[in-house]
Amino acid sequence: MLYKSTRGLYREVSAAEAIKMGIAPDGGLFVPSEEVRVSPDQLKEWAGLDYRGKAVRILKEYLTDFTVEEITECVSLAYNTGRFDTPEIAPLHKLEDSLHVLELWHGPTSAFKDLALQILPRLLTRAAVKTGEEATIVILVATSGDTGKAALEGFKNVPGTRIIVFYPEQGVSEMQKLQMITQEGNNVAVVAVRGNFDDAQTGVKDIFGDKLFNRELQDKKFTLSSANSINWGRLVPQIVYYFSAYLDLVSQGVINPGEGINFVVPTGNFGNILAAYYAREMGLPVKRLICAANANNVLADFIRTGIYDRRRLFQKTISPSMDILISSNLERLLYHLSGDDAGRVREWMTNLSRIGAYRIDETTHKRIKEIFWSDFADDSETTATIRSVYKRYGYLLDPHTAVGLCVYDKYTAATGDATGTIVASTASPFKFNASVARAILGEDAVRDKDEFKLLEDLSAASNLEIPAGLKDLNKKQVRHREVTSKEQMRKSVQSILSSQ
Numbered sequence: 001m002l003y004k005s006t007r008g009l010y011r012e013v014s015a016a017e018a019i020k021m022g023i024a025p026d027g028g029l030f031v032p033s034e035e036v037r038v039s040p041d042q043l044k045e046w047a048g049l050d051y052r053g054k055a056v057r058i059l060k061e062y063l064t065d066f067t068v069e070e071i072t073e074c075v076s077l078a079y080n081t082g083r084f085d086t087p088e089i090a091p092l093h094k095l096e097d098s099l100h101v102l103e104l105w106h107g108p109t110s111a112f113k114d115l116a117l118q119i120l121p122r123l124l125t126r127a128a129v130k131t132g133e134e135a136t137i138v139i140l141v142a143t144s145g146d147t148g149k150a151a152l153e154g155f156k157n158v159p160g161t162r163i164i165v166f167y168p169e170q171g172v173s174e175m176q177k178l179q180m181i182t183q184e185g186n187n188v189a190v191v192a193v194r195g196n197f198d199d200a201q202t203g204v205k206d207i208f209g210d211k212l213f214n215r216e217l218q219d220k221k222f223t224l225s226s227a228n229s230i231n232w233g234r235l236v237p238q239i240v241y242y243f244s245a246y247l248d249l250v251s252q253g254v255i256n257p258g259e260g261i262n263f264v265v266p267t268g269n270f271g272n273i274l275a276a277y278y279a280r281e282m283g284l285p286v287k288r289l290i291c292a293a294n295a296n297n298v299l300a301d302f303i304r305t306g307i308y309d310r311r312r313l314f315q316k317t318i319s320p321s322m323d324i325l326i327s328s329n330l331e332r333l334l335y336h337l338s339g340d341d342a343g344r345v346r347e348w349m350t351n352l353s354r355i356g357a358y359r360i361d362e363t364t365h366k367r368i369k370e371i372f373w374s375d376f377a378d379d380s381e382t383t384a385t386i387r388s389v390y391k392r393y394g395y396l397l398d399p400h401t402a403v404g405l406c407v408y409d410k411y412t413a414a415t416g417d418a419t420g421t422i423v424a425s426t427a428s429p430f431k432f433n434a435s436v437a438r439a440i441l442g443e444d445a446v447r448d449k450d451e452f453k454l455l456e457d458l459s460a461a462s463n464l465e466i467p468a469g470l471k472d473l474n475k476k477q478v479r480h481r482e483v484t485s486k487e488q489m490r491k492s493v494q495s496i497l498s499s500q
C-alpha cells in the first residue's frame with residue numbers, strides 16, 4: 001500500500017514515510033492509494049478478537065511495510081491495562097437499546113486522543129528506522145489542551161525522540177494546564193506562549209517552514225515531525241474503535257451481523273469522524289455519519305450548503321477542543337469524494353487560504369450528503385443536554401460528548417430515523433469538571449470551589465472514580481515554568497535541544 005498526496009504534486013510514499021513526514025511537501029495530506037475492503041466473513045472472524053487483535057488486523061491492511069510482528073508489538077505496548085483503565089480499552093455504555101455511548105477516554109490523559117497518541121510514537125520510531133533516519137526526531141506541538149498532554153504521555157521517555165509542547169498561557173483549562181506543567185519524562189519540554197492558540201500554532205508552523213532553521217537542526221542531528229491529526233499515523237488507529245464498537249453490539253446481540261448503524265461524532269479538525277468514514281468505506285455497515293459541531297459551526301453549514309466559509313467570529317465555547325474554524329482533515333474527504341481530483345482540491349484549498357472560503361461542485365456535495373448529516377449545539381444547549389442526560393440516565397457527559405447527543409436529538413427530530421446509533425464520547429467529564437458541575441449541580445455549587453473539590457463533588461454525584469491522571473495533580477511537582485513570546489519560540493526550541 002502506497003500513499004499519495006491530496007494535492008497531487010508529490011510522489012507516492014510508503015506508510016513509514018507518510019508517518020515520518022506527517023504532511024506532504026506539496027502541502028497536501030497523505031491518503032491511501034488503494035481501497036481496503038473487509039468481507040462479512042472477515043468481520044465475523046474479527047468479532048471474536050479482543051481490542052488488540054482487531055487493531056492488528058486493521059493496521060496491517062494499511063501499514064504494509066511494517067511486519068505483523070512490529071505491528072503486534074506496537075499494539076501491545078499501546079493498548080494494555082497499564083495505560084488504559086479498562087481491558088476493553090474502548091467500552092460501550094448503553095443509554096437505550098438503540099443508543100450507546102462509545103467511551104474513548106479510558107487512556108492516561110482522559111481524552112480520545114490517547115487512542116492514537118499511545119501508538120503513534122511506537123509507529124513513528126519504527127518508521128524512522130525503516131526510512132534510514134539517523135537524527136533524533138523532535139515532535140513540535142501547538143495545543144489548545146488535549147493534544148499536548150496526550151502527545152506528552154505518548155512520547156515521554158521514547159528513545160530517539162524529544163517532544164516540545166507550546167500552549168497558550170491563557171487559553172487552556174486549569175486541569176489541562178496542570179496536566180502539562182507537571183509532565184514527567186526525560187525527553188519532554190512544555191512552554192507557555194503569551195497569546196492565544198493561533199499565536200502558538202502560527203509560531204510552530206513558522207518553525208516547520210523555516211528552511212534555514214531546519215538545516216541548522218539537521219546539522220545537530222535533529223529532525224522535526226508532527227503529532228497532530230494530519231499525520232496518517234494518528235488516523236489509522238482511530239479506525240479500530242469503530243469496528244470494535246460495531247462488533248461489540250453484534251456480540252451482545254443488540255444488532256444482527258450486517259445490520260446498519262449510525263455514528264455521531266463530536267467534531268473539530270474532522271480527524272475522528274474521518275476515521276469513521278474510512279471504516280464505512282472498508283465495509284463496516286454504517287448508514288449515516290452525524291457530524292456534531294459546537295457554535296463554531298463551519299462544518300454544519302458546509303455539509304448543508306456545500307460552501308465552506310471560515311469568515312466568521314471565532315467563538316470560545318465550553319467544548320474548547322472543537323473550537324476550530326479550519327478543519328484540516330476535511331481535505332482528505334474532499335479528495336476521495338471528488339473522485340481523487342487533486343486539481344480541484346488544490347483550487348478549493350487555495351481559495352480557503354486566499355479568501356477564507358470555497359464552494360464545492362454539486363456532485364461532490366451530493367455524495368457528502370448521502371453519507372453525512374450535520375448540525376450544531378451552542379453552549380446553553382450543551383449544558384441543558386448534560387443536565388437532562390444526567391437526570392434521565394444518571395450518566396455524566398463531558399461538554400464535547402454532550403454536543404454529540406444534542407445533535408443526535410436534532411437528527412432524529414429532523415429525519416425520524418430510528419436506526420441504532422453510537423455516539424463517540426471524546427473526553428471524560430472529569431476533565432471539564434467546572435462546566436459539568438455547573439450543569440448538574442448549579443452555579444452556586446461551583447462558585448469559589450477549587451478544581452479538586454469539584455472533582456470530588458462530581459465523583460459523589462456520579463458514583464464514578466476520578467481518573468488517576470487527574471486526581472493527584474495538585475500534589476505533583478510543577479516541572480515546566482518557561483514562558484515565551486511568539487517571536488522567541490525558535491530560541492526556546494534551540495535552548496531546549498542544546499540542554500541535556
Ligand SMILES: *Cc1c(COP(=O)(O)O)cnc(C)c1O
Binds near residue numbers: 111267400426427
Ligand atoms: C480533539 C477533540 C475533539 C475533536 O476531534 P477531531 O478529530 O479534531 O474532530 C473532540 N472532543 C475532544 C474532547 C477532543 O479532545
